[in-house]
Amino acid sequence: GAGVSQSPRYKVAKRGQDVALRCDPISGHVSLFWYQQALGQGPEFLTYFQNEAQLDKSGLPSDRFFAERPEGSVSTLKIQRTQQEDSAVYLCASSLGGQGVYGYTFGSGTRLTVV
Amino acid sequence: QQQVKQSPQSLIVQKGGISIINCAYENTAFDYFPWYQQFPGKGPALLIAIRPDVSEKKEGRFTISFNKSAKQFSLHIMDSQPGDSATYFCAARRMDSSYKLIFGSGTRLLVRP
Numbered sequence: 001g002a003g004v005s006q007s008p009r010y011k012v013a014k015r016g017q018d019v020a021l022r023c024d025p026i027s028g029h030v031s032l033f034w035y036q037q038a039l040g041q042g043p044e045f046l047t048y049f050q051n052e053a054q055l056d057k058s059g060l061p062s063d064r065f066f067a068e069r070p071e072g073s074v075s076t077l078k079i080q081r082t083q084q085e086d087s088a089v090y091l092c093a094s095s096l097g098g099q100g101v102y103g104y105t106f107g108s109g110t111r112l113t114v115v
Numbered sequence: 116q117q118q119v120k121q122s123p124q125s126l127i128v129q130k131g132g133i134s135i136i137n138c139a140y141e142n143t144a145f146d147y148f149p150w151y152q153q154f155p156g157k158g159p160a161l162l163i164a165i166r167p168d169v170s171e172k173k174e175g176r177f178t179i180s181f182n183k184s185a186k187q188f189s190l191h192i193m194d195s196q197p198g199d200s201a202t203y204f205c206a207a208r209r210m211d212s213s214y215k216l217i218f219g220s221g222t223r224l225l226v227r228p
Contacts, residue, residue, distance in 0.1 A: 042204050042218030056213035091158050106158030
């Protein structure tokens with residue numbers, strides 16, 4: 001596709017509910033990153049995939065957060081038993097080269113609100 | 116911990132003026148310093164970037180100045196326009212850790228007509 005596509009654009013979840021956020025990267029992009037952006041803050045790194053391999057998950061805040069990219073293309077970020085502090089915009093970015101070497105293209109994000 | 120410090124938090128500039136945003140970093144393992152522009156409801160978009168072996172880079176009205184010894188870099192927007200009103204983030208990429216980007220806290224720029 002022309003850009004990085006994320007769905008849904010908005011998600012309201014009741015506390016304790018599980019959610020799944022989808023990212024469709026630019027076709028052929030090797031690297032895929034997930035970031036979390038709290039209101040009024042800069043994005044913070046969550047996890048990194050190179051093709052289907054999850055090479056870095058050091059930014060995932062707890063074991064309730066899980067990400068996968070099984071075929072090296074579409075990625076899903078899953079949050080189990082959502083808490084109010086999980087409310088944020090979740091951004092996906094992809095890059096042509098490994099390790100984001102050619103720069104990232106970000107999607108518009110999914111705004112998650114936990115009530 | 117905040118590895119990239121950005122200032123000011125907000126900035127108001129008259130149309131045609133110069134907007135200057137500053138960032139400072141601590142970690143010497145950064146190898147790439149991009150600036151991103153973000154409009155409400157959109158993801159960050161790459162504006163301009165610089166590597167530490169270059170002291171200045173200019174693209175149109177946007178210039179990055181980089182001071183390696185001081186560990187500081189700045190974005191200058193010349194002839195600022197109302198359409199430049201957005202939030203700007205500096206970032207630094209860690210070459211020792213998955214090449215992830217560490218972002219500053221952002222500067223909200225308002226350019227008055």
